[in-house]
Amino acid sequence: MKYDVILAGVGGQGILTIAYLLDNAAINRGLRFKQAEVHGMAQRGGAVYSHMRISDREIVSDIIPEGRADMVLSVEPLEIHRYLYMLSPEGVVVSNIAPVINIPDYPDQGVVLDALYNLPRPVALDAGAIATEAGVPKAENMAMAGAATAYMPFDLSDYEPIIRKLFERKGPEMVVANMKVLENGYRVGKFTRALLEAGLPGAVACRAVAMCRPDSLDVVHAPRVVELLRGQKVGEVLSKAREGLITLDDLIVELA
Amino acid sequence: MEVREILLGDEAVALGALHAGISGAFGYPGTPSTEMFEYVEPLAAEYGIHARWSANEKVAYEEALGMSFAGKRAIVSMKHVGLNVAADAFVNSGVTGVNGGLVLMVADDPGMHSSQNEQDSRFYAKFAAVPCYEPKNQQECYDMVREAFDVSERLRLPIVLRMVTRLAHSRADVVIGDRRPQNGLNPPTDKQQFTLLPTNARRNWAALVARQGEIIGESEASRFNRLELEGRDRKIGIIANGVACNYVREAFGGEVPHAMLSISRYPLPLGLIRKLIEACESIYVFEEGYPLIEEAIAGINGIGKPLHGRSDGTVPATGELTPAIAMDVFGIGRTGGIKSTLGHVPGRPPKLCQGCSHADSYTLIKEVLKDYPVKRTFSDIGCYTLGFYEPFDGVHSCVDMGASVSMAKGASHGGLFPVVATIGDSTFMHSGMTGLVGAARDNANMTLCILDNSSVAMTGTQETMATGDALYNVVRGLGVPEEHIKIINPLRNKMEQNAAILKAEVEYRGLSVIILRRICVQAARKARG
Numbered sequence: 001m002k003y004d005v006i007l008a009g010v011g012g013q014g015i016l017t018i019a020y021l022l023d024n025a026a027i028n029r030g031l032r033f034k035q036a037e038v039h040g041m042a043q044r045g046g047a048v049y050s051h052m053r054i055s056d057r058e059i060v061s062d063i064i065p066e067g068r069a070d071m072v073l074s075v076e077p078l079e080i081h082r083y084l085y086m087l088s089p090e091g092v093v094v095s096n097i098a099p100v101i102n103i104p105d106y107p108d109q110g111v112v113l114d115a116l117y118n119l120p121r122p123v124a125l126d127a128g129a130i131a132t133e134a135g136v137p138k139a140e141n142m143a144m145a146g147a148a149t150a151y152m153p154f155d156l157s158d159y160e161p162i163i164r165k166l167f168e169r170k171g172p173e174m175v176v177a178n179m180k181v182l183e184n185g186y187r188v189g190k191f192t193r194a195l196l197e198a199g200l201p202g203a204v205a206c207r208a209v210a211m212c213r214p215d216s217l218d219v220v221h222a223p224r225v226v227e228l229l230r231g232q233k234v235g236e237v238l239s240k241a242r243e244g245l246i247t248l249d250d251l252i253v254e255l256a
Numbered sequence: 257m258e259v260r261e262i263l264l265g266d267e268a269v270a271l272g273a274l275h276a277g278i279s280g281a282f283g284y285p286g287t288p289s290t291e292m293f294e295y296v297e298p299l300a301a302e303y304g305i306h307a308r309w310s311a312n313e314k315v316a317y318e319e320a321l322g323m324s325f326a327g328k329r330a331i332v333s334m335k336h337v338g339l340n341v342a343a344d345a346f347v348n349s350g351v352t353g354v355n356g357g358l359v360l361m362v363a364d365d366p367g368m369h370s371s372q373n374e375q376d377s378r379f380y381a382k383f384a385a386v387p388c389y390e391p392k393n394q395q396e397c398y399d400m401v402r403e404a405f406d407v408s409e410r411l412r413l414p415i416v417l418r419m420v421t422r423l424a425h426s427r428a429d430v431v432i433g434d435r436r437p438q439n440g441l442n443p444p445t446d447k448q449q450f451t452l453l454p455t456n457a458r459r460n461w462a463a464l465v466a467r468q469g470e471i472i473g474e475s476e477a478s479r480f481n482r483l484e485l486e487g488r489d490r491k492i493g494i495i496a497n498g499v500a501c502n503y504v505r506e507a508f509g510g511e512v513p514h515a516m517l518s519i520s521r522y523p524l525p526l527g528l529i530r531k532l533i534e535a536c537e538s539i540y541v542f543e544e545g546y547p548l549i550e551e552a553i554a555g556i557n558g559i560g561k562p563l564h565g566r567s568d569g570t571v572p573a574t575g576e577l578t579p580a581i582a583m584d585v586f587g588i589g590r591t592g593g594i595k596s597t598l599g600h601v602p603g604r605p606p607k608l609c610q611g612c613s614h615a616d617s618y619t620l621i622k623e624v625l626k627d628y629p630v631k632r633t634f635s636d637i638g639c640y641t642l643g644f645y646e647p648f649d650g651v652h653s654c655v656d657m658g659a660s661v662s663m664a665k666g667a668s669h670g671g672l673f674p675v676v677a678t679i680g681d682s683t684f685m686h687s688g689m690t691g692l693v694g695a696a697r698d699n700a701n702m703t704l705c706i707l708d709n710s711s712v713a714m715t716g717t718q719e720t721m722a723t724g725d726a727l728y729n730v731v732r733g734l735g736v737p738e739e740h741i742k743i744i745n746p747l748r749n750k751m752e753q754n755a756a757i758l759k760a761e762v763e764y765r766g767l768s769v770i771i772l773r774r775i776c777v778q779a780a781r782k783a784r785g
Contacts, residue, residue: 036426046606061506065579067592
């Protein structure tokens with residue numbers, strides 16, 4: 001077993017905390033890991049990345065060979081595109097949809113999102129909304145880690161002791177809130193994965209998931225959603241303007 | 257039970273040094289070396305050792321050498337270009353030798369992730385004729401530094417531990433050993449060893465040169481230099497160093513089919529190299545850094561069989577190596593990678609932080625210089641080098657620590673006007689002071705802006721040597737007339753009055769120093785907790 005991830009984002013988005021979480025989860029499971037990161041000047045609002053390698057055997061190189069990464073995870077949707085050359089043909093991308101526009105030539109946001117949805121295996125989430133909903137708006141990175149977990153050799157219970165170590169001194173409610181963010185990110189990841197593996201196009205899967213409250217996404221209902229999304233009214237339902245999010249049950253009713 | 261810890265390469269060096277019984281850690285911050293010292297610093301009280309940042313790398317090295325003189329073990333850390341600053345002390349310490357164990361951790365930056373060049377510190381070790389270790393992974397960082405201290409005391413020489421960015425800043429789990437006690441106080445009994453009068457230096461140097469055979473012999477026998485010939489294909493023989501060995505192995509999926517020599521201890525193990533060359537039909541040198549091994553092998557006449565590496569373009573002549581480069585060099589096909597439908601992905605360079613005082617300082621300087629036809633500003637090493645970019649456009653040079661001051665002075669003697677230079681408080685204390693002494697003596701026609709943000713900001717807001725009043729007193733003490741030292745807070749709402757002050761000093765035909773004083777926003781955040 002090996003799992004190689006490029007963690008990407010903009011300096012200050014907390015990708016090193018994602019790395020910390022995954023490093024510790026790996027070691028607690030008795031797995032090997034290596035995780036190379038960028039320090040220094042690039043941390044000042046520039047593009048930052050980390051190579052995260054997990055394996056049940058010895059890992060030789062600290063950096064992932066080009067074209068061999070199993071996942072590119074980005075806390076910012078433009079940054080995904082900087083590392084696609086690293087992704088294996090079977091690889092997945094997990095991206096936040098909220099842009100960080102701190103450069104003058106940032107492309108049109110719609111174009112950036114379409115480019116994400118059109119990748120072979122995209123998981124998209126509104127990490128900021130998930131974090132804010134749990135009362136910890138800065139915990140976007142935790143939502144991302146949760147979503148990534150849908151593909152990684154971990155489950156949420158691996159994170160609890162690590163989250164406790166990270167946040168306990170700030171109060172027990174911070175531990176609960178961060179675990180909540182991880183869980184809702186995980187629900188998005190897991191549900192999107194189920195839709196993609198059933199053969200739905202990325203754009204359809206991501207748009208459908210984006211309509212739903214993350215805490216309502218229960219993967220047991222994924223087959224039903226797949227069946228309905230293959231039906232006639234897909235475009236109509238998915239493009240209908242709405243205020244706020246609906247539950248998965250409501251989506252199923254609408255699609256049916 | 258086996259104890260494991262998750263450590264950066266730099267941190268593994270630090271813990272290895274602590275467990276080797278150091279009595280002090282010395283250094284000056286510089287990416288990618290900083291985390292070695294930062295790991296030790298908070299543990300200093302627990303271990304009963306000295307650990308505080310030094311003014312610059314030369315000072316740090318000399319402090320470490322002094323601790324070694326006293327018979328204690330010391331580690332000193334710096335980035336590769338920092339070793340240029342410390343080179344005088346370092347090279348001479350090969351001639352003095354050491355008393356207590358002394359290890360220099362120097363972190364190179366192939367690919368220049370955060371540096372001005374990609375010089376290769378192995379050349380310094382060769383230049384000083386002292387041994388050098390080059391770890392491949394975090395475990396070796398820990399193990400090698402421990403061995404290096406023992407070797408240092410046995411050979412009575414300083415030992416170089418060469419790190420590279422990819423290892424310095426990569427984490428893995430490391431198996432931890434026991435803790436060795438510190439050495440007792442034991443200053444040298446003779447007065448010749450550390451006194452490099454020519455008569456002593458000649459004797460010491462001749463002795464060091466005479467011992468090279470013995471030192472090379474240790475490299476031949478080192479468990480960190482490994483020759484693998486048995487059962488391997490010999491059409492191609494590969495020589496790789498440090499992390500480059502990993503990339504070769506990764507490229508071949510873990511098992512290299514060809515004969516291979518992995519080098520992690522210097523001076524070069526000449527016998528092992530000869531054995532590989534004799535056994536193989538062609539040699540590939542896959543070297544992270546400059547072609548040190550390759551050139552040593554090639555000499556002038558070559559090896560009488562094909563030799564490939566950075567020099568003949570088989571391996572890119574510059575930049576950091578990767579597993580992908582190894583795959584290309586050894587003809588291993590690679591697939592994968594997905595094309596972005598976005599086409600061009602715009603770059604996202606680092607930026608000054610929201611509320612950064614440097615941003616306001618550059619806006620002020622730009623405002624004052626707008627009236628002059630020739631606008632040239634000399635700058636230095638730090639976050640403020642980002643003033644190069646729009647909208648500031650306020651940097652026309654950045655060469656080495658302190659160069660802003662001396663280059664400004666030289667340009668003023670060449671007739672350039674106006675001459676404005678920017679330097680941070682820590683860089684000023686590192687190497688700007690010496691330039692300013694000369695500028696004061698000559699009353700050079702220049703304006704030095706010291707951007708005092710009370711912090712070594714770029715490397716992570718480390719403690720600075722002198723800030724605020726202390727910094728002012730230094731400037732005054734160096735001979736700058738009080739009436740031409742101005743202290744301002746570069747606030748945007750004080751732009752008009754600040755511009756008038758700066759303009760008057762730029763117009764003054766002589767030396768002025770403007771101290772633009774406001775704490776770094778990152779340092780302020782850290783102080784608030």
